[in-house]
Amino acid sequence: MRLLPATLAVLLVLALLPVRWTGWVGLLGDFAELVVSPIANPMRAMAGWIRPARVSGGSAEVEQYREQVERLTAQVNRVEAENVRLRELIKMLQGGMAMASAAPTRDLAVSVVSASSDLSSRLLRVRGGRRQGVEAGSVAVGVGLQLVGRVAEVEALTSLVRPITAREAGPIRARVMLSEAGLWLDSTLTPDGEGGLRGPVEYRMQAQAPGRVLEAAPGQVVRLDDPTWPEGAQMLLVGQVERVEPNPRAPGRQIVVVRPTLELHRVSELILRVPLGGETGGPR
Numbered sequence: 244m245r246l247l248p249a250t251l252a253v254l255l256v257l258a259l260l261p262v263r264w265t266g267w268v269g270l271l272g273d274f275a276e277l278v279v280s281p282i283a284n285p286m287r288a289m290a291g292w293i294r295p296a297r298v299s300g301g302s303a304e305v306e307q308y309r310e311q312v313e314r315l316t317a318q319v320n321r322v323e324a325e326n327v328r329l330r331e332l333i334k335m336l337q338g339g340m341a342m343a344s345a346a347p348t349r350d351l352a353v354s355v356v357s358a359s360s361d362l363s364s365r366l367l368r369v370r371g372g373r374r375q376g377v378e379a380g381s382v383a384v385g386v387g388l389q390l391v392g393r394v395a396e397v398e399a400l401t402s403l404v405r406p407i408t409a410r411e412a413g414p415i416r417a418r419v420m421l422s423e424a425g426l427w428l429d430s431t432l433t434p435d436g437e438g439g440l441r442g443p444v445e446y447r448m449q450a451q452a453p454g455r456v457l458e459a460a461p462g463q464v465v466r467l468d469d470p471t472w473p474e475g476a477q478m479l480l481v482g483q484v485e486r487v488e489p490n491p492r493a494p495g496r497q498i499v500v501v502r503p504t505l506e507l508h509r510v511s512e513l514i515l516r517v518p519l520g521g522e523t524g525g526p527r
Contacts, residue, residue, distance in 0.1 A: 348473075348519060349516075350515070351371055352512065352513075352514055353512070354511060355370075358508050358509075365408075366395065366404065366405055366409070368401050369403075369515070370400070370401060372400045373399050377517055378517060382475060382476040382516040387480065388480050389482075389507075391404065391505070393405060402515075404513065407434070407503070407507070408438050410436060416467075417430055417442075417465050417468055418467075419463055419464075419465050421459075428458075428459055431443070438508070439482070440500075441501065443497070444496060444499055462484060463483065464480065466478045475516050482502050483501065
């Protein structure tokens with residue numbers, strides 16, 4: 244206990260002495276540094292190993308968990324998207340069975356792999372060709388039994404489908420179905436170059452409505468009724484009446500503008516109705 248007061252007294256005296264009288268103290272400090280310095284760095288390294296520097300809140304581990312969650316979320320979304328696609332495909336197949344006609348056909352589900360950029364002449368390349376039994380003139384159907392078009396060219400593994408809205412498809416005969424069952428108006432529809440079809444409405448007497456004036460109206464369903472198309476394509480959905488315009492060549496008559504229920508240049512899945520008896524009707 245007496246050593247501490249004595250040490251403090253010596254330090255106090257040394258602090259009060261002039262600097263020129265305390266040079267020998269610096270020699271003692273240099274000697275102490277010479278002894279301690281060689282082991283300072285190894286001791287510092289050992290201390291760092293025993294007690295490593297603190298990292299901020301485990302950010303690397305949190306980031307790893309975040310990436311894993313994002314990966315699982317993306318996987319779930321892909322599965323849900325695939326389920327939606329398969330449900331739509333099932334609807335298309337079930338619809339084809341429900342609308343089966345006397346002409347035997349085989350429904351072939353195909354995916355669209357590319358489309359041309361021109362709305363007026365767009366062709367759809369589908370993954371299905373001669374090896375799958377596809378023939379020129381086979382009918383292409385989309386979701387909801389929407390008539391898409393016909394196969395124009397067939398290759399070994401792929402085919403080109405010409406939509407009904409392409410200018411090269413030419414006119415089609417169709418029925419504008421009125422709200423009352425059994426009543427319709429005939430029309431010859433021509434592609435308008437904007438993804439739709441248009442044509443004059445033809446009026447004729449119908450036994451179910453003698454003396455009545457039948458008119459087309461927006462929202463009415465339009466179905467194919469064209470003898471140049473295969474029997475299995477008859478009464479398929481062409482679209483809906485988008486608007487009605489006056490016919491400048493026939494006062495009092497109408498022109499209908501029909502829009503398919505699908506954007507035909509953006510479909511990703513199709514059903515090709517491949518005839519089993521060779522009845523395709525020539526391609527357009």
